[in-house]
Amino acid sequence: MGQVLVACQRCGDLLDVVYDWERARPPRSLREFESLWGRRREPACYSGVWRFQRLLPFCSPEEIVTVGEGQTLFQRADAVARYVDVQPGCLFLQYEGMNPSGSFKDNGMSAAFTHARMTGATRAACASTGNTSASLAMYCAMTRLMKAVIFIGSGKISYGKLSQALDYGALTVQLSGDFDDAMARVREISGELGIYLVNSINPFRLEGQKSIMFRVLEALAWDPPDWIVVPGGNLGNSSAFGKAFAELKMLGLVPRVPRLAVINAAGADTLYQLYEQRGMRWNGGHTAMQVADGYFRELDATDQKASTIASAIEINRPVNFRKCLRALETCDGVVRRVTDQEILDAKAQVGAGGVGCEPASAASVAGAKLLRSQGVIAADDRVVCVLTGHQLKDPTATVAYHTTDQDQFNQVLGSRGVRRASYANRAVAVPNDLGEIIKAIRLYS
Numbered sequence: 001m002g003q004v005l006v007a008c009q010r011c012g013d014l015l016d017v018v019y020d021w022e023r024a025r026p027p028r029s030l031r032e033f034e035s036l037w038g039r040r041r042e043p044a045c046y047s048g049v050w051r052f053q054r055l056l057p058f059c060s061p062e063e064i065v066t067v068g069e070g071q072t073l074f075q076r077a078d079a080v081a082r083y084v085d086v087q088p089g090c091l092f093l094q095y096e097g098m099n100p101s102g103s104f105k106d107n108g109m110s111a112a113f114t115h116a117r118m119t120g121a122t123r124a125a126c127a128s129t130g131n132t133s134a135s136l137a138m139y140c141a142m143t144r145l146m147k148a149v150i151f152i153g154s155g156k157i158s159y160g161k162l163s164q165a166l167d168y169g170a171l172t173v174q175l176s177g178d179f180d181d182a183m184a185r186v187r188e189i190s191g192e193l194g195i196y197l198v199n200s201i202n203p204f205r206l207e208g209q210k211s212i213m214f215r216v217l218e219a220l221a222w223d224p225p226d227w228i229v230v231p232g233g234n235l236g237n238s239s240a241f242g243k244a245f246a247e248l249k250m251l252g253l254v255p256r257v258p259r260l261a262v263i264n265a266a267g268a269d270t271l272y273q274l275y276e277q278r279g280m281r282w283n284g285g286h287t288a289m290q291v292a293d294g295y296f297r298e299l300d301a302t303d304q305k306a307s308t309i310a311s312a313i314e315i316n317r318p319v320n321f322r323k324c325l326r327a328l329e330t331c332d333g334v335v336r337r338v339t340d341q342e343i344l345d346a347k348a349q350v351g352a353g354g355v356g357c358e359p360a361s362a363a364s365v366a367g368a369k370l371l372r373s374q375g376v377i378a379a380d381d382r383v384v385c386v387l388t389g390h391q392l393k394d395p396t397a398t399v400a401y402h403t404t405d406q407d408q409f410n411q412v413l414g415s416r417g418v419r420r421a422s423y424a425n426r427a428v429a430v431p432n433d434l435g436e437i438i439k440a441i442r443l444y445s
């Protein structure tokens with residue numbers, strides 16, 4: 001096969017996967033997918049991505065690469081509903097932390113890997129805040145189809161994620177700089193060395209990530225919710241969700257499209273600034289990119305770098321920005337930003353329900369709460385918050401939130417403007433003495 005491109009060689013814009021639906025023969029009803037449940041022994045039916053292959057028909061069934069991704073949990077969460085202030089039964093968590101590498105990235109990686117194999121690639125690369133790299137490293141290690149080369153900003157990745165890349169044997173390049181620097185470099189390097197790039201600028205990643213929405217619909221018996229709320233970093237997920245709904249709508253497979261809320265961290269809020277503050281819109285593809293260019297020049301002139309405890313979304317130059325604008329148009333979307341304090345409080349509330357998540361994921365719940373307080377989300381709206389990554393990805397942030405050690409709290413969180421841990425579950429220190437232990441249990445339980 002020829003050259004592998006992720007961007008148009010003339011205008012530099014990202015490519016999109018477009019299907020000839022007449023030839024692809026999509027299902028007539030989403031219910032048709034239910035018949036595949038009984039065939040779970042077949043890897044493509046077991047996979048929560050490839051079960052929906054007829055909605056991402058870029059390869060033949062024999063070409064699929066799967067490690068069993070997409071076995072996720074959709075949970076009604078009434079305690080979180082109370083926190084967000086919607087009615088019981090109205091708030092759901094789509095828990096993508098159950099994927100084999102612990103984040104939603106596996107959905108897209110299985111699709112990108114499938115395409116990479118179709119092109120005969122032997123090496124695959126990404127820049128990452130940690131989850132893409134963990135996922136790539138895992139697919140390489142499990143399938144032995146390719147070698148992983150990953151680029152991470154130094155000191156910018158949580159230990160849970162770094163440990164995965166190292167454990168799974170990826171060539172791990174620590175760059176002095178942040179994710180935005182690493183992203184720019186990896187594009188250059190993969191072009192130069194002909195390495196297959198698996199960041200979400202790769203349109204096949206987004207094809208896989210559409211399946212997150214298919215599973216949400218499946219869990220709701222194909223009745224679309226009112227809202228999908230998702231954290232925004234590089235904006236691959238939000239772009240993929242918008243594409244999924246645009247296609248479902250065009251194919252007549254859903255009665256309506258949910259609204260999309262993309263939530264930035266306040267310290268990495270490019271989408272919020274450009275969409276909500278400066279009014280940028282998709283505008284039929286005629287996006288006023290000079291507005292974005294001006295914004296990035298301002299960031300450069302003042303040397304502003306992304307900074308948030310939610311390291312997964314510590315990104316100022318989201319590569320899928322334009323596709324996300326398209327998704328926001330498709331889904332009548334809104335963008336909000338939430339502080340690290342709001343993120344960690346929401347994360348503690350999610351954790352208290354037993355479905356723990358990493359900080360970036362909790363931005364969705366914090367964002368839903370904010371939108372509810374602004375009256376944008378109504379009390380009886382059905383809201384799905386996507387929890388993008390597993391709780392164990394970033395234990396440092398969690399432990400610092402719950403700690404009794406003020407120095408630890410200040411070092412990890414105080415430096416980021418977090419002042420309180422309102423929902424902390426503090427460990428109880430007791431001497432090794434039976435009487436004291438019993439006293440403590442009586443006192444606290």
Ligand code: F0G
Nearest residue numbers: 128129131132233234235236237388389
């Ligand atoms: N949540 C988590 C846990 C993530 O790891 C990421 C992105 C996002 C949200 C944002 O998603 O980019 O689709 O808007 N992590 C990337 C990485 C950048 O390298 O692992 P997005």
